[in-house]
Amino acid sequence: xxxxxxxxxxxxxxxxxxxxxxxxxxxxxxxxxxxxxxxxxxxxxxxxxxxxxxxxxxxxxxxxxxxxxxxxxxxxxxxxxxxxxxxxxxxxxxxxxxxxxxxxxxxxxxxxxxxxxxxxxxxxxxxxxxxxxxxxxxxxxxxxxxxxxxxxxxxxxxxxxxxxxxxxxxxxxxxxxxxxxxxxxxxxxxxxxxxxxxxxxxxxxxxxxxxxxxxxxxxxxxxxxxxxxxxxxxxxxxxxxxxxxxxxxxxxxxxxxxxxxxxxxxxxxxxxxxxxxxxxxxxxxxxxxxxxxxxxxxxxxxxxxxxxxxxxxxxxxxxxxxxxxxxxxxxxxxxxxxxxxxxxxxxxxxxxxxxxxxxxxxxxxxxxxxxxxxxxxxxxxxxxxxxxx
Amino acid sequence: xxxxxxxxxxxxxxxxxxxxxxxxxxxxxxxxxxxxxxxxxxxxxxxxxxxxxxxxxxxxxxxxxxxxxxxxxxxxxxxxxxxxxxxxxxxxxxxxxxxxxxxxxxxxxxxxxxxxxxxxxxxxxxxxxxxxxxxxxxxxxxxxxxxxxxxxxxxxxxxxxxxxxxxxxxxxxxxxxxxxxxxxxxxxxxxxxxxxxxxxxxxxxxxxxxxxxxxxxxxxxxxxxxxxxxxxxxxxxxxxxxxxxxxxxxxxxxxxxxxxxxxxxxxxxxxxxxxxxxxxxxxxxxxxxxxxxxxxxxxxxxxxxxxxxxxxxxxxxxxxxxxxxxxxxxxxxxxxxxxxxxxxxxxxxxxxxxxxxxxxxxxxxxxxxxxxxxxxxxxxxxxxxxxxx
Numbered sequence: 001x002x003x004x005x006x007x008x009x010x011x012x013x014x015x016x017x018x019x020x021x022x023x024x025x026x027x028x029x030x031x032x033x034x035x036x037x038x039x040x041x042x043x044x045x046x047x048x049x050x051x052x053x054x055x056x057x058x059x060x061x062x063x064x065x066x067x068x069x070x071x072x073x074x075x076x077x078x079x080x081x082x083x084x085x086x087x088x089x090x091x092x093x094x095x096x097x098x099x100x101x102x103x104x105x106x107x108x109x110x111x112x113x114x115x116x117x118x119x120x121x122x123x124x125x126x127x128x129x130x131x132x133x134x135x136x137x138x139x140x141x142x143x144x145x146x147x148x149x150x151x152x153x154x155x156x157x158x159x160x161x162x163x164x165x166x167x168x169x170x171x172x173x174x175x176x177x178x179x180x181x182x183x184x185x186x187x188x189x190x191x192x193x194x195x196x197x198x199x200x201x202x203x204x205x206x207x208x209x210x211x212x213x214x215x216x217x218x219x220x221x222x223x224x225x226x227x228x229x230x231x232x233x234x235x236x237x238x239x240x241x242x243x244x245x246x247x248x249x250x251x252x253x254x255x256x257x258x259x260x261x262x263x264x265x266x267x268x269x270x271x272x273x274x275x276x277x278x279x280x281x282x283x284x285x286x287x288x289x290x291x292x293x294x295x296x297x298x299x300x301x302x303x304x305x306x307x308x309x310x311x312x313x314x315x316x317x318x319x320x321x322x323x324x325x326x327x328x329x330x331x332x333x334x335x336x337x338x339x340x341x342x343x344x345x346x347x348x349x350x351x352x353x354x355x356x357x358x359x360x361x362x363x364x365x366x367x368x369x370x371x372x373x374x375x376x377x378x379x380x381x382x383x384x385x386x387x388x389x
Numbered sequence: 390x391x392x393x394x395x396x397x398x399x400x401x402x403x404x405x406x407x408x409x410x411x412x413x414x415x416x417x418x419x420x421x422x423x424x425x426x427x428x429x430x431x432x433x434x435x436x437x438x439x440x441x442x443x444x445x446x447x448x449x450x451x452x453x454x455x456x457x458x459x460x461x462x463x464x465x466x467x468x469x470x471x472x473x474x475x476x477x478x479x480x481x482x483x484x485x486x487x488x489x490x491x492x493x494x495x496x497x498x499x500x501x502x503x504x505x506x507x508x509x510x511x512x513x514x515x516x517x518x519x520x521x522x523x524x525x526x527x528x529x530x531x532x533x534x535x536x537x538x539x540x541x542x543x544x545x546x547x548x549x550x551x552x553x554x555x556x557x558x559x560x561x562x563x564x565x566x567x568x569x570x571x572x573x574x575x576x577x578x579x580x581x582x583x584x585x586x587x588x589x590x591x592x593x594x595x596x597x598x599x600x601x602x603x604x605x606x607x608x609x610x611x612x613x614x615x616x617x618x619x620x621x622x623x624x625x626x627x628x629x630x631x632x633x634x635x636x637x638x639x640x641x642x643x644x645x646x647x648x649x650x651x652x653x654x655x656x657x658x659x660x661x662x663x664x665x666x667x668x669x670x671x672x673x674x675x676x677x678x679x680x681x682x683x684x685x686x687x688x689x690x691x692x693x694x695x696x697x698x699x700x701x702x703x704x705x706x707x708x709x710x711x712x713x714x715x716x717x718x719x720x721x722x723x724x725x726x727x728x729x730x731x732x733x734x735x736x737x738x739x740x741x742x743x744x745x746x747x748x749x750x751x752x753x754x755x756x757x758x759x760x761x762x763x764x765x766x767x768x769x770x771x772x773x774x775x776x777x778x
Binding site (some may be wrong): 003004006007008009010011012013014015016017018066123172178209211212213214215217219220221223224227228239240243244247248251260357 | 392393394395396397398399400401402403404405406407408567598601602603604605606608609610614615616617628629632633636637640644649760
C-alpha cells in the first residue's frame with residue numbers, strides 16, 4: 001500500500017437553501033469587478049439569475065455578464081470571455097451552472113494571465129500558473145467541478161476534447177443549493193448520476209489496494225447515487241434526493257477518495273472521444289461505455305474487485321465465486337443505468353456508428369496504452385466501442 | 390431534513406511517510422521564528438524530534454521549543470507558553486504530538502492576541518479573534534485536532550475541563566505519518582479508537598435525519614475503526630491499520646459528517662467531568678460511558694437508529710425487531726471495547742467511586758439539560774455514572 005498523498009481542498013461550501021445572502025461578501029474578498037458566466041439561459045428560467053442579481057444589488061460591485069457557454073464548452077468561446085475579462089479588468093469570476101460552465105470559467109480565469117489561445121494549455125504549449133479567483137453557484141450535480149481543480153474543453157476545429165488542471169483553478173467558494181437542481185430533466189439527472197458513478201469507478205476499479213476507509217466512502221457514495229438517482233427522476237423536487245446526489249457528486253471527484261493511488265482513468269478518455277466527435281452528453285457516453293468496459297476487462301485478476309463492488313453496493317451474496325458475482329454486478333449496473341435511469345444503452349441509439357472508431361480510439365489512448373484497471377491499447381478501445389454498438 | 394451548512398476545511402494534509410521534506414517550506418509561508426511545542430518527550434524516543442530538527446536545519450528558521458504539555462493540557466501550562474511566544478516574537482507554531490499537544494498549541498496561538506489568562510476564552514470572559522498560524526505533526530490518532538478548529542483545556546484550580554474553538558485555530562498544515570503512531574501502546578491505541586468512535590457516535594446518534602450519504606460515511610468510518618483497532622493492538626507496526634485509523638480519526642471530527650444537523654454532544658461532557666476530577670485518559674472514560682449511555686437512552690424512539698448502527702456496522706440481521714437489535718448492538722459495542730480492545734470496563738477499575746458524581750453531573754450538563762440523542766438532566770447523568778461503577 002502506498003497511501004502517501006497530499007490532500008488540500010480549501011473550497012468553502014455553502015450548502016442548502018437561502019445561502020445567497022453570503023454571496024456579495026464572499027465576492028468582495030476578491031474584488032469589485034465581477035464577471036458572471038453562464039450557459040444557455042436556464043438560470044433565467046428557474047429564477048436563479050434574478051436571485052443572484054438581487055443578492056449583488058447595491059453591494060458596491062460592478063457586474064458584467066458572459067453567457068452562451070456550451071455543454072462541452074469550446075475553446076473559441078472561452079477565448080472570447082478571456083478578451084472581455086482583459087478589456088474590463090475583471091477581478092473575480094462567478095460561474096453559475098453545471099460542469100461545463102464552471103470548467104469553462106476556470107480556463108477563462110487562467111487565460112487572463114496567458115498571452116495567446118486558451119487551447120495552448122491543453123496541448124502543452126503553455127502552462128497554467130495562476131487564475132482569477134473563481135466562485136460558483138452549482139445547478140447540475142455531475143462533474144464535481146465546483147470542488148476540484150480541473151476541467152475539460154472541446155476544440156471543434158481538431159475534434160479534440162482534453163482535460164487539464166491547476167491548483168489555482170479550485171473554486172474559492174461554491175454555493176450548493178439542491179433546489180437549484182429541481183428543474184434538471186430526468187434525462188440530464190440520469191446523465192449526471194452516470195457521470196458521478198464513473199468518477200468513483202475510475203478510482204475504485206484499480207488493482208492497487210485502497211485504504212479500506214476510502215473503499216467504504218466510495219461504496220457509500222455509489223450506494224447514495226443508486227438509491228437517490230431513481231427518486232430524483234420520479235420526483236424532481238425531492239430535496240432529500242437532490243441534496244444527497246449533489247453533495248455526493250462533489251466528493252466523488254475532489255481528490256478525497258484517491259488516497260495516493262496510482263491511477264489512469266479509462267472510461268473518461270474513451271468518452272471524450274465520443275463527445276468530441278458526436279457532441280453527445282458526457283454522462284450518457286459514460287453510461288454506455290462503462291458496463292462494456294467492465295465486461296472487456298473482467299478476468300481472474302479483476303474479478304475480486306468487481307465482486308466487491310457488487311457485494312458492497314448492490315448487496316450481492318458475498319459467498320458467490322468472484323467471476324459469477326462480477327458478471328452479476330455488471331448486470332446490476334446495466335439494469336440501473338438502462339432500466340431504472342432509462343438511459344439509452346447503445347451507441348446506435350444516439351446515431352453513432354463505426355465510422356470514426358479508429359481515430360477516436362487513437363485519440364482516447366493518445367496512441368499509447370491507458371494503464372488503468374487493465375491496460376487498454378487502441379485495439380481494446382475499438383473492441384469496447386464495438387460492444388457498445 | 391435541514392442540511393443547510395457551511396463546510397470549510399482548508400487544512401493541507403501531507404499523509405504518509407517521508408513528507409517532512411515539505412516542512413520547512415510550509416513553515417516559511419508564515420514566518421521564520423518557529424515555536425515547536427510537545428509533551429513529555431516521547432517524540433525524542435521515537436526519533437521524530439531528530440527528524441524534525443534535521444528538516445529545519447539550515448533553512449533560515451529560528452527554532453524555539455516548549456515542552457511538557459500534559460495529557461489533558463492545563464491552562465497554567467498554556468499561559469507559560471504564551472508568555473514565551475510574546476517574549477520571542479514567535480511567528481508560527483509547530484505542534485508535535487497528539488490531541489493534547491495540538492489543542493494546547495491552538496490556545497497558545499490564540500492567547501498571544503489576548504492580554505490576560507487563556508482560561509478567559511473558556512469561561513466567556515474573552516473571545517478568540519485570531520491566532521498565530523499552527524502547523525502540526527500528529528503522533529496519536531484520536532482527537533482529530535489536526536484537522537479541526539477546537540480544543541479542550543483543563544483547569545485544575547477549578548476542576549474544570551472545557552472546550553472552545555474558532556476558525557483561526559484550524560491548523561494550516563498537518564503532517565500525518567502513520568509510522569509515527571507505531572510506538573503508541575496497545576492501551577493508548579485502544580483509548581484513541583474509543584475517542585474516534587465517540588466523535589462519530591455524538592453525531593450519528595441523533596433523531597434528526599441525516600443525509601444518507603453522511604450516514605454511509607459515518608458507518609464506513611466506524612467499520613474502519615472496528616476492523617483495524619484490534620489489528621493495531623496486536624501488530625503495532627502494521628502500516629495499513631495505522632494509516633486507516635489515522636485518516637479516519639481526522640474525518641470523524643473535521644465537520645464533514647455533521648451536515649448541518651442540530652446536535653448536542655452527550656458522552657463528551659460527561660467524560661470531561663470524569664477526567665477533570667480523576668485525570669483519566671479521555672478515550673477510556675468515553676469507552677466506559679458509551680454503552681451505558683446507550684442503554685440509558687434506549688427507547689422506542691431511539692431504537693431504530695441504534696439498530697441501524699448494529700446492522701450497518703456490526704452486520705446484525707436487518708429483520709430483527711428494533712429493540713432486540715439495539716440491545717445486541719450495544720452488546721457488540723461493549724464486546725469490542727472491553728474484550729477486543731481490552732479496555733477497563735468499569736469506573737471502579739480506575740479508582741472512581743460515587744464521591745463526586747453529583748458535582749460532576751452538575752458540571753457535565755452545566756446545571757441544565759443536554760439536548761442530545763435523548764435529553765439528559767443531572768439525574769440522568771448520575772444514573773449513567775452509576776451504571777458504570
